[in-house]
Amino acid sequence: MARLLIHGGTVINPATGLQKNLDVLVEGERVVALGSALSVPDALRVEATGCYVVPGLLDMHVHLRDPGFPDKETLKTGTQAAAAGGITRVVLMPNTRPVVDNLETLATVLDTAHRDGVVWVHTTAALTQGLAGLERTDMAGLAKAGAVAFTDDGKTVMDPVLLYEIFQTAAKLDVLIASHCEDHHLVQGGAMHRGEVSRLLGDVGIPALGEELVIARDLLFAADTGARLHIQHVSTARGVQLIREAKARGVRVTAEATPHHFSLTDAAVWTYGALAKVNPPLRPEADRVAVVAGLQDGTLDAIATDHAPHTLAEKRQGLTQAPFGFVGLETSVGLAFTHLVHTGKLSADQVIAKMTVAPAQILALPIPQLAVGAAADITVIDPDFEWTVDPGRFFSKAGHSPFAGAHLRGKAVATVVGGRLVYSEREGLRT
Template identity: 55%
Template sequence: MNLLIKGGIVVDPVSGTVSEKDILVADGKIAGSGVGLHHPDAQVLDVPGKLVTPGLVDMHVHLREPGLEAKETIYTGTRAAARGGFTAVACMPNTRPVADSAAVIISIVNRAAADGAVRVYPVGAITNGSLGQEMAEMGDMKQSGAVAFSDDGMPVMDSGLMRRSMQYAKMLNAVIISHCEDKKLAGGGLMHEGDVSTMLGLKGIPAAAEEVMVARDILLAEDTGCRLHIAHVSTAGSVRLVREAKSRGVRVTAEAAPHHFTLTDQAVIGYDTSTKVNPPLRTAEDVAEIRRGLADGTIDVIATDHAPHTAEEKDVEYELAPFGMVGLETAVGLVWTELVAAGVLTLAQAIAKMTINPAKILGLPLGSLGAGAAADITIIDPAAAWTVDPAQFASKGRNTPFTGRVLHGLPYATIVSGRLVMREGIVL
């Protein structure tokens, strides 16, 4: 099918330009762009005043399949991604069984091909079972479709094992995505350690629990030459460590999740279990430094860490609830409202952090609107104001702390390989 997108404001993160023009899609590719384009056989999509960007890429989601389908499936999770404007997602390996072998990676790839509304790229585990005891078969997983390696949800506490894993990943030209948490320092905590945790009587997780491991993994990456990506940065100290490492030329990148640049530990007051995430919501000073890190390029990527759970799992005492919140369907609104409209990031900067930057880190041929590129396109209505209502989510997960919040900026359409998969909130 040929598609002509007319009158949109095209945001090109590669050149950093924003201009009004048309885009022609043919045979799943970008056929060209310019002003006043026409094509006799193309379906016309008129989008005046709307933003046309490369398809958004979320490099950190939990699709829960195989094994945890009560929380989410590839079918529901990719439809949540499409509603959120994402054309590609990278799914973390903490499934049942853990994605620590070629067989599980292949099963995810095959299931995504059958059920997925958007592109799905599996991330393989660093260690067998993500238990941190022995290195998994990364070579076999990479050949089977794994785009990176992580024990996300669990840190690799053994420094020698992490160093060997980095050495092996470097030989594969693969990136290690690190969940930075010292379990001894975290000590079974439930939220950020500080005045609020003391007031609420909840065991705290100190900022040092994250920062110690960020520092360790940066040093190991510098030692091995491995590409290292720091997942879900949450503290000011972590931002400073990444910034300093980049100044030395360490091959390190980092991501921040929307909840970590919008919410503080004050949100936990009231014991809403949707605010229970790992790493936890931190202080206003941490939020401000994460925003600075996004603005100056220290933090390369915005990723959701979409982590759905069942209502029954979350509808318990705070101590008993699992960590995690959903994020695919609120990300664009939070980025537009909290970062772009607030002047923290330019439009081109924000789109780069959700398109070309994660694509480059994962080695994916995505994130461009140049001629010949895959026609993965996101269209956003920046003027749309909407109220977050989890009952409308395509995700099985409803665990969001943003219920009732009015956001600006709404995904209008999602196009994958030239095919319209979502329009005006409806997955087609």
């Protein structure tokens, strides 16, 4: 049985509060020992001196475009990108072609992931058929078949009667609704945040109110039905405050922030154009600061990338015509450490918890652990590794990013999935 020794690092296990210099020995698919100066001559050795050794990271909001859009991404290339970013488990959104709104497509996604995936893959399923917002999906059947949450991500169910029925069903089944909050009537036609930069660029803009109205509505539905609600990619100060107040009232709500919403503002669109076009859009500095504050006080539970690849040709169509979204799997650790840890906003263990324990709890998945007997899904992070983002070196098919040229401090330097070293900074992918 293959053995792997991770030597010299600081083990951080957020689930138990452990933070100690320990070697980690992996045998097969399990962690079999934690100790000081372990000597295992026949083991593959990963040198982790100066690094954090943590449970494998979990990204709960990922678009891998498979099936349907192989020019943008596939389950193979997307999970390779995840491994290179230190992420051992991803949760897919259902806006593929065909949409994950039926048992057959869900099974196809999971089967393809099992065959081609480099990391573990879960998937969500749609709230409505075809993401059209008109007819409910079979939530009970899809949940039984493996869907870990339900979302029309990329779109919003605008019919309040239908949505209330969905919340009632979700409450009965105790399944999670993940909400993309966007009032289509208010945001139609905009390509970026409505504000000073959009006026200078001549774009009609997307008002913050379009996000906040839907957050408020969904919080009321969750409060009334008792359903579990997760607010995706929160981007506005008032949105953060609405969630904060709802939590104080006992509403069963969780929320996530993306690295781009805590590290960039709408000024990036002035510099990068459509490469920085994303939905919800990048907001002004006051909103960015509020998102960071939400991460600090626990209003925003998790960090998730909303990895959303598109081809460079699509992004070159210009701000108005280009699709929303950009990649994030390979930059999330660097952005989190650069903008949160090294600025003193959050500690390393807090950031790691928001990328491991918190998303697992939200999705009712097993809590990632780094302990004897635990599954050997492990990420090694060098908090002081300095690097410059070069999208041309991404494993994702989308070789572009608004972070191109950014100087970051902190990087995943080794990724272990199921006891196998699948990525190392020195050797690249090992699949």
